[in-house]
Amino acid sequence: MNGIIDFFRYLMEGFGLNDVLDILITAFVVYKILGFIRETRAQQLVKGLLILVVAYFISDFLDLDVINWLLRSAFTFGIFALVVVFQPELRRALEFMGRSKFGVGRIGQVDKDRAMHVVDEITNVADYFSESKTGALIIFEREITLEDISETGTYIDAEISEQLLGNIFYEGAPLHDGAVIIRGDRVYAAGCVLPLTENKNLNKSLGTRHRAGIGISEKSDALVLIVSEETGIISIAEDGKLRRFLDKRSVEKTLLNLYITDEQDAEKNRLGRIGKLFSRTKSGTSGKEEKDA
Missing domain, CATH: 3.40.1700.10 (DNA integrity scanning protein, DisA, N-terminal domain)
Incomplete structure (x- = not known):
């Protein structure tokens, strides 16, 4: 019991603000990736890859050497295959990331x-x-x-x-x-x-x-x-x-x-308020001039 307490105490001592930020950013990125996968046909491809990963660990656990070797070899070249298979999804994801929310569109x-x-x-x-x-x-x-x-x-x-x-x-x-x-x-x-x-x-x-x-x-x-x-x-x-x-x-x-x-609505409202204020000022000045006359 004391060992567990000491373990968590050790973790908390080395845990800083940058670690919190790191975890939050990673969680956000993973959440966005999962959301993007769910909205595309990549969802089915990811399911197939997960099945292969599970099969790899099962073959390793059961000492199925031939199957384990085949899966390990497939994973070696799998990175290049993923680029080809997921090409439309990767292109769409990069285009989505490149859409600036700060720029002014046409x-x-x-x-x-x-x-x-x-x-x-x-x-x-x-x-x-x-x-x-x-x-x-x-x-x-x-x-x-x-x-x-x-x-x-x-x-x-x-x-x-x-x-x-x-x-x-x-x-x-x-x-x-x-x-x-x-x-x-x-x-x-x-x-x-x-x-x-x-x-x-x-x-x-x-x-x-x-x-x-x-x-x-x-x-x-x-x-x-x-x-x-x-x-x-x-x-x-x-x-x-x-x-x-x-x-x-x-x-x-x-x-x-x-x-x-x-932004356009805000600018329109601002100009409207300035116009009303100017009209009131002009109206008040005219009334004062008439009273002085």
Whole structure:
């Protein structure tokens, strides 16, 4: 008993603030890695690797020399195999880590009044597409530039309007089958070809348009607005996840959250307070001048 007490006392004596910080950072990294694995197909691969590790220890315990040698040899070259097998997941993880939360994205550079106009135009045309069952695929570029995707389509660089988007996605138009890329407050490109998602767990009723929208949201931080040509259902894809059966109000709320940041709201409120204060000061001065007169 005294030995156990002495052991823990020894541990506590050498335990400092840097050890606490080290444990917290390691726990956070492990938690994030497990969360990332759970959201991708890497979950099944990790389960397979765990089975091999367990088999290795069992073979060592039971003195199964041939099996133990084979597994040990497999682990020797396993690191190189993991890089190949997990290549899509590793690329996505590195892209996710590289997304700076401190930088200002292209959408954040749009002022509030202009953003409100853009949201109104896109919301109205999405509602029209839904009612008329016009298929549409609109990508909102954020911090990750989609230059390689835009090169597969036609460069436009025009102001966003209901008429322009309506003409692009009009059935029979040359660019209606591709995707539109929105950069800030402008239509940057149209008729773009997107990578399809490799997610095998999607609803079988989802067609190529939805799979393409989910695919680009997996490979970038873009938000994707999708309107089904068969049903008119409005969906939004983000981070590889799909939200369906959205109405006009839901689309408007999502786009407002996308375009109008907290910093813009704070700046707008600050300018409003300064304007009110200036108006009161001016009003009070005018009243005093009238009284003096």
